[in-house]
Structures are given as C-alpha cells and as structure tokens.
Amino acid sequence: MTQFIDALPGSSGWVSAAGETQPLVRLRNVTRTVRLPDNEELHILGGVDLDVRQGDHISIVGRSGSGKSTLLNILGMLDLPSTGTIEFDGVPVGNMGGNQRAVLRGAAVGFIFQQFNLLAERTALENVMTPLLYAKGRDFWRREKLASDMLGRVGLGSRLQEKPQRLSGGEQQRVAIARALVRSPRLILADEPTGALDIATGQSVMGLLAEVAEESGAALITITHDPNVAALAHSHYLLESGHLRLGSEAAA
C-alpha cells in the first residue's frame, strides 16, 4: 500500500476503455455531520458528488455557513466524510491511516488561505522551502533552488530574503502561492485567496495563480465570494445548505 501511495503524486491516472480519464478526486454522496455541545447534530454537507480531473479549474461559491470550508477540508483530506466516499487517484481515502493521508496530502495537495498563513519570522525563501523539508531525495536536497525558482516564477525573485511584514498583501499571497506550488501538487485548494486583498491586487494574484496552476497541469479549486475570481474558473458550482450543484458564473 505504501508503495502505491508513494507512486500517487507522480502518477497520471488510468484511461478507461471509453477513453475517459479517471478523476483525480471523486466524491460520492459525501456527508459531514458534527455533534454540537448540546448533543444536537448539525448536518453540514448533505450528499455531495464531485469529480475533479487533472487540469480542472473549479470555483465553488456559497453563502457564509453553507459548508464551503468543510467541503474543502474533505477535498484536502484534512477531514473525512461522516458517510460517503472520497477517492484520490482511485484509492479510497477513508481506508488510509492518518499518517498515510498526511504524506499524500503533503506531496499532492497545495493549500492557499485568505490570510496567507506565512511564518512571520522566516524569509520568503524559507517560507517556500518549508514544504520541501518533508520531501524525499532530490527535491529535499534541491529545496533552496526549487524555492527560489518558484519565487522567481511569481515575480519575487528579487525579494527572497524579505520577511512577510516587509511585503505587501499581494506579495505575501504570491509567496503563499509559491509555497503551495513548490512540490508540484496535483491538487491546489484555495480558500478565499483574494479575501484580504483589494480588487485589483486580488485579480492580478488570482490571474497568476490560475496561470501557474494551468502550466503545472494541477487541478485548482477555488472557494470565493468574488464573482471576478469565480469567473476565471472553467466550471462553476454553488453550495447551498450543504448541497452542491452546477451553477452559472452569474450565480457567484
């Protein structure tokens, strides 16, 4: 199993006899229920189906409290469904142990958050090198070069030694994008990536994220309230009271 999981991040999925590629991530009838302190159950997700393929760019919009972050946490294998299944590259995630999930997540998933979540005491270069500390072999030994190349790719090649507080919000989010992409993840999950930026900066940062994700062939899923950000995606979903449906761009 370990061998198989190790092979996952670089594998390209199989192609069926019908010529259909296997989804990178497949959710079937996923629910998520939590028990509240008063012992009541809160049903957050009510049976979500979703196929995510390599190269997809998906936006998910929905009101506050509709379950977007809960869904993203399941897609990122941070949480498991209460019922239903999630498969990553055809492998049921529910059958994996916590460590296996963490290894797969580290190698195959990049996260981008609204508040950037950079390490304040570390330079831009050190921040981007951090995920590579968990990589194996060549990527581990070449971590400084990989991180510096990635910062160059997001236009920060001359700011490698800067600490986050010396960078603007847009620059900090570009560091976070470099950090999310430095291990060449197959899935990038962005939770309100422009939420802390002004409109123009948000648009340019999101344009950059979409571009580097497309170049790398990864699938990108963006949760957003911003219609301009949602418009950059190729598929648009609306999450309403824990139910996901295909939406139009206008629904954003």
Ligand SMILES: Nc1ncnc2c1ncn2[C@@H]1O[C@H](COP(=O)(O)OP(=O)(O)OP(=O)(O)O)[C@@H](O)[C@H]1O
């Ligand atoms: N562990 C938990 N315990 C109790 N309630 C929870 C838990 N996780 C989520 N919730 C509740 O479930 C609902 C959905 O939460 P979630 O964070 O997924 O929504 P969201 O769509 O991302 O909201 P927002 O846009 O405001 O971030 C909310 O009402 C939230 O308070």
